[in-house]
Amino acid sequence: MxxxxxxxxxxxxxxxxxxxxxxxxxxxxxxxxxxxxxxxxxxxxxxxxxxxxxxxxxxxLTAYQRVRLARHPLRPHPMDYVRMVFTDFVELHGDRRFGDDHAIAAGLARLDDERVMLIAQCKGRDTREKMAANFGMPQPEGYRKALHKMKLAEKFALPLVCLIDTPGAAPAVGAEERGQAMAIAENIFTMAGLAVPIVIVVTGEGCSGGALGVGVGDRFAMLENAYYSVISPEGCAAILWKDGGKAAEAADAMKLTAQDMLEAGIIDTIIPEPLGGAHRDPQITARRLEEYLSDCLAELRQVPVQELLERRYRRYRGLGVYHEPKPEPQPEPEPAAGAEPGA
CATH class of the missing domain: 4.10.860 (DNA Excision Repair, Uvrb; Chain A)
Known part of the structure; x- marks a missing residue:
């Protein structure tokens, strides 16, 4: 940090x-x-x-100013929160197939006195760390590493906590050759049916499949100045208007802020940040994150597994469904005086 x-x-x-x-x-x-x-x-x-x-x-703040705060170079990253919120973190490396992706860290930890499985996305601080973490863009082996730890959490009945902060999954040819889309899809499928409580928090950027690959859960929150979107505002502007300089206009249209997500029913809670952003007082932000996670896990522990899975299924089946009111039936016009019925 x-x-x-x-x-x-x-x-x-x-x-x-x-x-x-x-x-x-x-x-x-x-x-x-x-x-x-x-x-x-x-x-x-x-x-x-x-x-x-x-x-x-x-x-x-405008939507794009919040996007910039989510990317602030001094903003705490997920691993900073791991150090401030959790204890006894033991990282578990590798996907057992190809390699160890440093854009995703996973391992065992304690939240208060409860054992949990942690998955945290990493961006790196200095040049060496950023290159090792591919600037926060996970490779297929990162998602497969996360998948392996999810199944381990289920085996030992450990709640799963996922901290998201990524500009998106790695778009390189090598990542596609190693099955990037399949790795993300398999994670989404597995998390939908994982028989343990899952809590998701977007702490900074939450872009595209990079976020979705570790983003299915029973409770979903965002920090106040985080954003969650199918693409970055710059990418959207470049595609729609051939001008990345219209990113601020795109951010307004995309409805990607935490408040937008809450109003759309995508997330459950906004975790407030100190005035000025999380980077102005990381300790306060970490304390609020810890309170949210503790409350969620205490609540979810009381829910039977089958009910938990049914709620999760209904939650995600309901996303993006909008009900439009049917138009009121109009009364038929009265026949003109002297007209024969049916004329």
Whole structure:
């Protein structure tokens, strides 16, 4: 996870005025400490100004600004949450067929006192990690590794927790030759009938089959500034308008934010982030994620397996179904005076 010093060195255009105020607050605080000067009045005034600007900026974000926050270089990745939320994580490597894909980490862990099976998508932080994780785009062996761990969870009656953050599955020729589509489809099929509780959380990006391959469950949540979509806004704009620069327009049309997903019935819950995004206070975000996961597992533990599977089936069969009201039957017009019936 990026440290606090990094936070001062990166900002999107809509974050820059806030960081400039915070830098001024920091300089005044250091000056007050070094010179034993009372600058509390000026500092408090700047802090109030910063808080107002934070509220004004982040309470009125556009869809594309949320997409950018989901990709923020300092935003916590799933493995950061694994370290902050879970204990005793033991990673289990490989798919037993081809290799070990570093874009997906899977293994055993504890949430509070409960043993769980974890699947977390990985993007990497520095260049070496990003290349090893293929920039967060899983290969077929990554999905087969996840599938093997899902079946292991079922064998030992362990709840499954999946943390999603991917721009999509690897689109390379080699991935297709090794059965990318089949690997994703097999995971979806298996998760639909897996006889253990499954909780899914999109922590950043949730794009296309890359997310679907580990995204079938009994409870589904998104962090407030995450997004979930069939394609990136840039990809959509390039296909529809031959212009990737229209990504903001595409993001609005695609209805891909957490709020859009909640209104469409795709997800159950939005996990709120600190004002300014998860990267401004990862610990608070992790605490809220932990509370959500603990509550979900406590609830799902009480549901018999057969009922759990039936609910899951109904949930996914109902996605994308819209009922339009039938038009009201119109009364037949009265026959004209003097007209014969049937004329």
């Amino acid at each position: 990026a440290d606090n010093g990094d936070r001062e060195r990166f900002a999107y255009d809509f974050e820059t005025p806030i960081l400039e105020l915070e830098e001024e607050i920091r300089r005044l605080s250091e000056r007050a400490s070094a010179e034993h000067e009372d600058l509390s009045g000026r500092i408090e005034k700047l802090e109030r100004k910063r808080d107002r600007l934070l509220s004004k900026t982040f309470e009125n």
